[in-house]
Amino acid sequence: MSPIEPRNLSNKFLSVQQWTQLTIANAAATLQSNLKNGISSNQASERQKHYGLNTLQEKGNKSPLRVILDQFANTLVIVLIIAAVISAVAGSLKDAIAIVAIVTLNAVLGFIQEIRAERAIAALRQLAIPKTRVRRDGIVVEISSSELVPGDIVLLEAGNLVPADGRIIESASMRIAEAMLTGESEPIEKQTETIPGKNALALGDQVNMAFMGTSVTFGRGQILVTATGMNTELGKVANLIQNVGQVITPLQHRLNRLGRILAIAAFCVVAVIFIFGLLFGHDWKLMFMTAVSMAVAVIPEGLPAVVTIALALGAQRMLHRNALIRRLPAVETLGSVSVICSDKTGTLTENRMKVSVLDLAGHRIDISEELKHRQPITIANKKTSTLINDEPSLALLLMSGSLCNDATLQIDRGRPGHYRAVGDPTEGALVIAAAHFNLLRDQLDLDFPRINEAPFDSERKRMSTMHSIVNPSAWFSTNTLNHNSKFVVFTKGAVDSLLTVCSHVLYENQVVHLDDAWRNKITATNNELARDGIRVLGIAYRLAANEESDKKLTATQLERNLIFIGLVGMLDPPRSEVKQAVATCQSAGIRPVMITGDHPVTARRIAADLNILGTGQVITGPELLGISPAQLDKLVNQVSVYARVAPEQKLRIVEALQRQGHVVAMTGDGVNDAPALRRADIGVAMGITGTDVAKEAAAMVLVDDNFATIVAAVEEGRSINDNIRRFLKFSLAGNLAKLLLVFVGPLLGMPLPLTPFQILWLNLVTDGVLGLGIGVEPSEPDVMQRKPQKSSEGILAHGLGIQIIWQGLLMGIVSIAVGWWAFSTKQPQWQTLVLTTVVLLQIFQAHASRSSQQSVFKQNPFSNKPLLGATLLLIILQAAVIYISPLHNIFATLSMSAKQVGISFLAGLVVLIVVEIFKSLINYRKIKKKSNNFLNAAIE
Numbered sequence: 035m036s037p038i039e040p041r042n043l044s045n046k047f048l049s050v051q052q053w054t055q056l057t058i059a060n061a062a063a064t065l066q067s068n069l070k071n072g073i074s075s076n077q078a079s080e081r082q083k084h085y086g087l088n089t090l091q092e093k094g095n096k097s098p099l100r101v102i103l104d105q106f107a108n109t110l111v112i113v114l115i116i117a118a119v120i121s122a123v124a125g126s127l128k129d130a131i132a133i134v135a136i137v138t139l140n141a142v143l144g145f146i147q148e149i150r151a152e153r154a155i156a157a158l159r160q161l162a163i164p165k166t167r168v169r170r171d172g173i174v175v176e177i178s179s180s181e182l183v184p185g186d187i188v189l190l191e192a193g194n195l196v197p198a199d200g201r202i203i204e205s206a207s208m209r210i211a212e213a214m215l216t217g218e219s220e221p222i223e224k225q226t227e228t229i230p231g232k233n234a235l236a237l238g239d240q241v242n243m244a245f246m247g248t249s250v251t252f253g254r255g256q257i258l259v260t261a262t263g264m265n266t267e268l269g270k271v272a273n274l275i276q277n278v279g280q281v282i283t284p285l286q287h288r289l290n291r292l293g294r295i296l297a298i299a300a301f302c303v304v305a306v307i308f309i310f311g312l313l314f315g316h317d318w319k320l321m322f323m324t325a326v327s328m329a330v331a332v333i334p335e336g337l338p339a340v341v342t343i344a345l346a347l348g349a350q351r352m353l354h355r356n357a358l359i360r361r362l363p364a365v366e367t368l369g370s371v372s373v374i375c376s377d378k379t380g381t382l383t384e385n386r387m388k389v390s391v392l393d394l395a396g397h398r399i400d401i402s403e404e405l406k407h408r409q410p411i412t413i414a415n416k417k418t419s420t421l422i423n424d425e426p427s428l429a430l431l432l433m434s435g436s437l438c439n440d441a442t443l444q445i446d447r448g449r450p451g452h453y454r455a456v457g458d459p460t461e462g463a464l465v466i467a468a469a470h471f472n473l474l475r476d477q478l479d480l481d482f483p484r485i486n487e488a489p490f491d492s493e494r495k496r497m498s499t500m501h502s503i504v505n506p507s508a509w510f511s512t513n514t515l516n517h518n519s520k521f522v523v524f525t526k527g528a529v530d531s532l533l534t535v536c537s538h539v540l541y542e543n544q545v546v547h548l549d550d551a552w553r554n555k556i557t558a559t560n561n562e563l564a565r566d567g568i569r570v571l572g573i574a575y576r577l578a579a580n581e582e583s584d585k586k587l588t589a590t591q592l593e594r595n596l597i598f599i600g601l602v603g604m605l606d607p608p609r610s611e612v613k614q615a616v617a618t619c620q621s622a623g624i625r626p627v628m629i630t631g632d633h634p635v636t637a638r639r640i641a642a643d644l645n646i647l648g649t650g651q652v653i654t655g656p657e658l659l660g661i662s663p664a665q666l667d668k669l670v671n672q673v674s675v676y677a678r679v680a681p682e683q684k685l686r687i688v689e690a691l692q693r694q695g696h697v698v699a700m701t702g703d704g705v706n707d708a709p710a711l712r713r714a715d716i717g718v719a720m721g722i723t724g725t726d727v728a729k730e731a732a733a734m735v736l737v738d739d740n741f742a743t744i745v746a747a748v749e750e751g752r753s754i755n756d757n758i759r760r761f762l763k764f765s766l767a768g769n770l771a772k773l774l775l776v777f778v779g780p781l782l783g784m785p786l787p788l789t790p791f792q793i794l795w796l797n798l799v800t801d802g803v804l805g806l807g808i809g810v811e812p813s814e815p816d817v818m819q820r821k822p823q824k825s826s827e828g829i830l831a832h833g834l835g836i837q838i839i840w841q842g843l844l845m846g847i848v849s850i851a852v853g854w855w856a857f858s859t860k861q862p863q864w865q866t867l868v869l870t871t872v873v874l875l876q877i878f879q880a881h882a883s884r885s886s887q888q889s890v891f892k893q894n895p896f897s898n899k900p901l902l903g904a905t906l907l908l909i910i911l912q913a914a915v916i917y918i919s920p921l922h923n924i925f926a927t928l929s930m931s932a933k934q935v936g937i938s939f940l941a942g943l944v945v946l947i948v949v950e951i952f953k954s955l956i957n958y959r960k961i962k963k964k965s966n967n968f969l970n971a972a973i974e
Contacts, residue, residue, distance in 0.1 A: 200257030368751025567639025770842025
């Protein structure tokens with residue numbers, strides 16, 4: 035394909051894909067830049083007026099007032115505000131003040147959370163380095179990176195952050211770490227050649243481009259700036275973050291729907307009770323106050339308090355399990371998650387290269403199995419390994435890789451007595467592999483001091499070092515080294531390149547001729563490992579003549595007549611705990627999905643190791659470009675692995691899953707993950723390796739970067755969801771019982787069984803006291819064996835609505851029966867008896883509802899101490915209302931006899947027994963269904 039012709043600079047920016055296809059000369063001509071002298075100061079000034087500063091900009095931020103008002107744009111909150119007004123009108127200032135306090139607390143928390151979420155873009159802006167070296171007017175000057183413009187020529191070296199997007203115009207073995215944008219753990223070696231072809235390239239494959247915010251890890255080079263500020267790839271990520279709206283959580287969605295239903299119900303209650311009261315001849319003022327009181331009772335105003343406290347306590351428990359919650363609704367959202375979209379590098383893997391395979395000419399060693407029997411690298415292990423005598427070829431392979439190497443071992447300050455590698459990740463892996471076999475780099479350097487070298491370059495694809503041999507007998511067997519030799523050359527590099535300079539091969543500790551058969555065998559092994567997602571290096575050596583040590587040798591002189599030792603296979607391995615975490619997720623009905631910027635072969639290998647490959651299909655970012663939204667909607671339910679994916683494509687995948695009804699968690703650590711983290715139902719960032727951008731965009735941060743922590747968080751989320759549903763069953767069933775009592779009582783010839791103030795009192799002590807205890811119930815045993823609740827389902831789904839109705843009817847019938855008996859027998863305390871009965875009914879119902887599986891008689895009553903304390907407090911409060919004389923006038927009560935208290939207690943016991951019987955029947959049906967399914971499976 036012929037290179038693209040230059041364009042005039044006044045045209046819009048070329049796409050990144052087009053810059054990769056331009057020759058260096060054409061790229062410079064397009065930008066009207068001189069490759070030798072750069073642009074002039076005048077040109078730079080004019081372009082800065084046109085393109086603006088090279089900074090990331092904020093846009094569309096809400097004003098603080100708008101953020102505050104948004105906190106009240108919620109159906110349940112609006113209903114609660116109306117309830118507060120009605121409570122005040124009804125004369126219950128305490129109820130009104132409590133409701134207003136709850137609403138205000140929720141608004142303050144929401145305001146703080148939203149303001150903190152907007153810090154993501156501020157963290158992005160900090161990634162631009164303050165100073166950079168640039169060629170202008172023919173000289174190299176240091177300027178603020180914000181002053182860069184398209185056409186500038188920037189000089190880079192190891193340790194620099196790339197200040198803008200640019201076309202590589204010079205690369206001296208320059209490698210750039212792009213994990214923050216691409217998710218690929220290995221630094222990319224940059225080249226200057228054009229990349230022909232019409233197919234779209236992922237960012238990780240655009241090897242002749244450099245991107246803003248990435249870092250140079252090795253070598254040096256120059257780039258021709260092609261994009262600055264918001265036009266860079268990093269700028270596009272910033273733009274995505276700002277344009278992605280915050281998703282309404284499943285809990286918020288369900289509570290909104292419930293709020294609308296309760297608002298309609300409250301209005302109907304007011305109308306029906308008021309009209310029927312007038313028809314039965316009651317005073318209109320009394321009926322108005324009663325109707326208003328019942329309307330307030332319909333609304334579980336304790337719900338926001340229960341939700342807030344349950345979420346806050348859950349967040350505290352999660353922090354003890356290394357999960358930091360940044361937005362409280364995220365706690366419950368975890369309980370509804372059906373898909374976890376996970377980045378690979380640093381999330382599912384260790385984010386460091388590690389030697390996994392050592393292949394000697396003749397046999398292969400799985401180093402992970404070998405290391406199970408060896409101690410960690412510690413200072414105490416500094417001794418010569420018996421490996422030298424037992425397996426000299428293996429020892430030579432490891433030593434060669436460690437010595438032909440610029441990485442070093444340093445003491446790990448975080449773990450006293452242990453080592454860590456410092457330097458290029460690949461070279462660090464070689465040094466660590468040798469050290470695990472007690473071949474420590476510092477001791478090797480003393481016995482084999484380096485005297486010459488030929489650094490790695492992209493043309494040779496090899497690195498060679500020459501060493502003096504101080505103590506040959508301690509390190510080499512007689513077959514691998516002539517003890518008269520004083521010098522040795524070690525070479526490592528790409529296998530196909532290395533074979534061109536090898537003449538022999540080390541086979542079973544003997545040096546044999548490298549013929550075509552050996553070359554084919556080594557090449558086949560290399561291809562086999564590469565197909566399995568393993569990065570492969572070949573290692574060779576030769577003994578050097580004494581006269582070679584007296585002069586500086588070229589790469590050609592060093593790399594000749596080498597003896598091929600073997601292959602070293604490396605990969606970024608899965609975290610040890612992740613496989614079990616994935617299995618737990620799958621048993622809980624949660625599908626893990628890998629979305630990575632890494633190579634598809636590597637992604638497939640890691641996915642297969644972790645059992646998340648699914649159908650086996652891997653879709654790449656370039657392939658996603660040709661897939662329509664409708665096609666993607668069908669694919670997302672089948673495909674579990676996506677590779678070479680760009681940030682906006684991660685966003686597409688998350689949105690497609692959400693359109694399919696999934697509640698999506700997205701984990702990640704890089705800048706490239708931030709838009710998807712924010713768009714997902716819950717974004718989960720890595721706390722150690724995660725960028726500030728990812729953490730600010732996420733709703734939850736894993737303090738230990740442990741994927742398994744997500745499982746613990748999901749369990750906590752499901753437990754909180756169960757508790758919210760328990761509270762709703764308790765509160766709404768109790769409210770239904772009160773409605774029946776007030777509505778049916780007069781139909782049976784009784785006066786109103788409860789006064790307006792008694793109704794408000796019941797509402798306060800049951801929802802406000804008992805409700806808080808219900809909200810902290812420990813997890814059910816099967817919490818991680820159930821499928822997640824669908825986002826389309828209401829909060830009363832899975833039979834909860836039916837339970838509310840029958841339990842409400844049961845309590846209503848029992849309370850009406852007690853009231854009718856007390857009234858018909860002309861007991862003066864009949865209203866007090868009804869009031870006490872309703873309190874005890876809800877106490878027994880609350881304890882019976884602690885578990886949908888276990889009988890209350892088998893549960894440890896001390897496993898929920900807050901509920902136990904709330905029960906005791908409620909009994910004391912009700913006793914005070916009954917037996918303290920000054921309160922009789924306020925609550926319209928009279929003292930009760932022991933017999934009357936006993937009747938109320940027996941009424942509550944009836945409710946407890948009936949609920950327990952229904953629970954046993956439901957559990958029996960579940961057990962029978964499971965046994966039938968097992969029997970059918972066995973027969974098949």
